[in-house]
Structure formats: structure tokens, C-alpha cells
Amino acid sequence: MLKLSKLTDYAVVALVRLGQKSEVTTSPVLSRSTGIPEPTVAKVLKILATQGIVTSQRGARGGYRLAQPLEEISIAAVIQAIDGPISLTTCVDGGDCDARSTCGLGGQWDMVNAAIRHALSAITLADMKNHTVTDRLGGLHVPPMPDGPEATA
Amino acid sequence: MLKLSKLTDYAVVALVRLGQKSEVTTSPVLSRSTGIPEPTVAKVLKILATQGIVTSQRGARGGYRLAQPLEEISIAAVIQAIDGPISLTTCVDGGDCDARSTCGLGGQWDMVNAAIRHALSAITLADMKNHTVTDRLGGLHVPPMPDGPEATA
DNA sequence: CCATAATTGGACCAGAACAGTACTGTTTCC
């Protein structure tokens, strides 16, 4: 379905909420604040901590804090932290494409991947919080799309 | 991992190959021509037929044919045909988001979805065949990306 | 006009990946 994992969705919600607090925040607090189940939000924060998106403070009075302001964290960074690298096909960069010789299109998917990564890198968590899109998005902000439900024409 | 299904990859390969033939082509022929297992390529073509990407002719001497030239079929159309709608999260357009009131970001994912759809609509199957990217891609072709493996900064 | 063969169409089943949960261990404050 070309949809990212629900964990990533939770991560964005939690990070945005975390960015609205200046103090270190615990998982239970963030759970109550976002509505995400406590074990799940804990898991998400754990992963984000390992990836350097948030910094953690262990022990009593511990919690999590953003490693960077919301404006500096791109959607692509969050997705890569939770879901792993953004690669639409396995047939990229030395993947295990068993029909590489016959399929005809060498590594053309790389171009598609780059396009998506670029689109995702241009959107930050601050953009997700605010309902206004910054100008950095260039021509990407909800343009008149030429694609219909079925075909392109 | 934000990767699309292998079926979609197969679909692109099969469609490009199909675009190089002017006659109706059967699944077995396309299988031998692409290296994709016969049942799989048959399934892919079947789905593409229901979505109107290809036209089918049943019975003996039947087969498949492109409904439109390769230049008119976008990657987005193929992905939507195989994988379903491009919606990164379930929390879009009346989805089953159970924390809509608490999560804070209303339908901001729509913006992300639109950006990806736009990027995918700009690439056609003809672009996948040829190794040159058309000018319609604008600023999307492998730009200097500001995103690192871990964080954005 | 009928039988046969070829081919698509739709349904079914197995395998893997993911989401979610629980438990144990380590660290820090009181």
C-alpha cells in the first residue's frame, strides 16, 4: 500500500508533542498527552533514542528530550529511524535482484527513490505541527496533480 | 521500510517490456522475456487489467496489450494499481485514527502524501526504460540531499 | 455447429513481516 509503519506515525506525533515541552518528559506522560498506548510510545522513544533523534536520561527523574529543534528534524529522518532506509525496491544498489540482466531497466528505481527522499527531506516536524508549509517545499506543496484514480491520462 | 511490494516492481518490468511489443502478448511469453516466474507475471497482468493499465483479450490467441503508450503511464499509476492508494498513514481522510483529537496534527500527513504522489506522477514508464530523465522532473533529479543516516543536521 | 485447446479471471493457501506486549537488567535520584 506504500504506507509506512504505524510506529512511524506514532513517532511523529510523540516528537511533535515532545517539542512542545521544554523539560525532559517520561514515557507515561507522553502516553497520556498523545493518547498512544504506554508500551508503544515507550518502544518508539527507545528506538528514537538509539538513532539520536531524542536524548534520554536514565534513572529517576529521567525522561526524553529532543536532540534538535523540530525545525531541524525532517520527516525522512524519522522514517529512516523507525522504518529503516527508504528504498522502494530490493533491486537497488547491489540488492538481490535475480532478474537484473533480463529486466532491462538497470537501476532506474534509484531515481524514484531519490525523488521520494527529496520530497520527504523537505518536510520537517515543525511543518507537521504548524498548518502552514514553509517555502522550502518549493513546487511540492499540493500542486494540481495530473494523476487520476486509475491512469495518468 | 517504506518499500513497495515486489509485485509493483514486476509490474513495471512487465509493462516496459510489453510496451516494446506491438502485438498482444501472453503471460508465458512475457514471463520468458522478463525472467519473472510465470504465475507471478500472470497475476500482475491480471491486476493491471482490472485497473485499466492494460487491456486483455480472453480465450485462445488472447493476451495483453498496453492501454496507453509508456509515456502516458506514470509510476504513481502503477503503484496505485498494484499496491492500492498512496497513503502513508491510516490517519488520512476519515481513516480510523483513534487518537485524532489528541495527536495534535490534524491531517498534516496529507501534505506528505501529496508530495510523494507528485514526485511519483512525474516519472513515467518511458523514463524507466530510457536512462535519461525528462525535463518534467524539474528539481527532483538526485539533488544534494541534506539528510544523513541518523539525523537531519 | 460442436469439440478442443489456449488463455484470462477469480479464489485460496502458505509464509513472512509487523505491531504490540511483557519481562529483566541497568542507571539515577531521594
Add this chain to the structure above:
DNA sequence: GGAAACAGTACTGTTCTGGTCCAATTATGG
């Protein structure tokens, strides 16, 4: 020393993808 909170690992249930099989349909040949 006790309590609170993160860190890491392991497990289970569910969903989805990938692949296979059988039924419906049509052109061809007799």
C-alpha cells in the same frame, strides 16, 4: 538502600504479501 525510569531482549497475535490452483471464456479446427 529503595524507588523510579530507561535499555534491551524475547515472545505472541495479527496483517499482509507472495505464490498456487481451479473455474470461466473464447478462438480455432473439424
